[in-house]
């Protein structure tokens with residue numbers, strides 16, 4: 001739930017200690033007050049940080065499919081209204097709680113929360129923050145937590161992608177899709193067949209490192225993949241679309257192939273024909289990336305640290321397709337939901 005506190009609610013001691021911040025200081029936040037209705041931008045009074053918490057001056061916040069679903073009441077997590085959406089951010093540390101030891105004022109960080117990131121300020125526990133290395137910009141860093149985190153978990157942790165293997169990725173010009181191409185090609189040394197819904201998107205995925213591309217709105221994905229790799233098929237498929245595209249990707253797998261269910265951007269959830277798994281010793285698996293933060297935090301944290309290092313070394317290059325201002329958040333949601341976006345869509349808070 002968004003931190004909507006009035007000045008009178010705050011302890012007197014805290015107000016005195018924070019006198020430098022100015023009494024009556026507010027920050028702007030996107031608010032979902034009613035499901036399926038446009039978000040509003042409101043002034044919110046800050047609350048004090050707890051002992052383990054950090055206040056971050058947010059520079060960029062990612063716009064994700066999940067944000068839109070949560071504001072429609074269609075996501076697995078359903079926060080109480082009103083709330084501020086937003087799962088990830090990059091920014092600089094403004095203030096630290098008394099027991100914070102991992103970051104200090106002025107540090108550049110990325111962070112992940114369940115909500116509350118689409119705001120000029122965000123308070124989070126210190127364990128949800130990772131320091132940005134010097135060569136990585138705040139804009140690039142904002143792409144890493146969800147899109148690149150999902151990509152590396154799907155490819156490495158779930159599908160165990162090996163060097164030289166062939167990876168098929170759907171919705172390949174989207175935020176996750178481009179991250180999959182980047183990580184598969186430049187970190188795991190795999191070869192990527194990128195499937196997307198228009199010729200422009202297919203052009204982009206080739207520029208971003210895919211070996212070949214397929215426009216799945218112009219014929220059968222399975223036939224196009226067979227033309228590229230022969231009867232053998234692909235070793236790994238990462239599917240973000242669902243429905244028939246998922247089934248065609250499943251049918252494109254090689255012997256002992258692995259398919260990872262990442263999303264249902266097309267709106268349909270396919271049923272898995274179990275005979276297809278048996279015939280070619282194929283594995284179908286799911287990925288709920290955010291849940292790793294809860295269940296396997298050390299693996300989750302290590303992946304994000306690795307991604308920041310890969311970015312620092314220039315091995316991966318996040319692609320930002322569009323940056324909207326906070327007050328354009330509803331336009332940003334529309335841009336994503338209409339499938340118009342390429343690469344990552346961000347909100348800038350500056």
Ligand SMILES: NC(=O)c1ccc[n+]([C@@H]2O[C@H](COP(=O)([O-])OP(=O)(O)OC[C@H]3O[C@@H](n4cnc5c(N)ncnc54)[C@H](OP(=O)(O)O)[C@@H]3O)[C@@H](O)[C@H]2O)c1
Pocket residue numbers: 064065066146147150171172173174175176177195196197198201240241261262263264265266267287288289290336337338339340341342343344
């Ligand atoms: N499981 C997880 O932990 C996890 C993590 C991150 C994302 N996801 C999911 O993965 C999917 C992709 O996320 P993303 O961030 O990459 O999204 P994105 O950048 O907005 O890309 C989504 C792409 O999906 C394709 N698409 C197909 N049918 C669509 C439709 N009916 N409406 C809109 N787009 C459609 C479009 O590409 P084409 O035109 O090329 O088809 C679109 O560009 C979403 O479903 C998201 O919820 C899941």
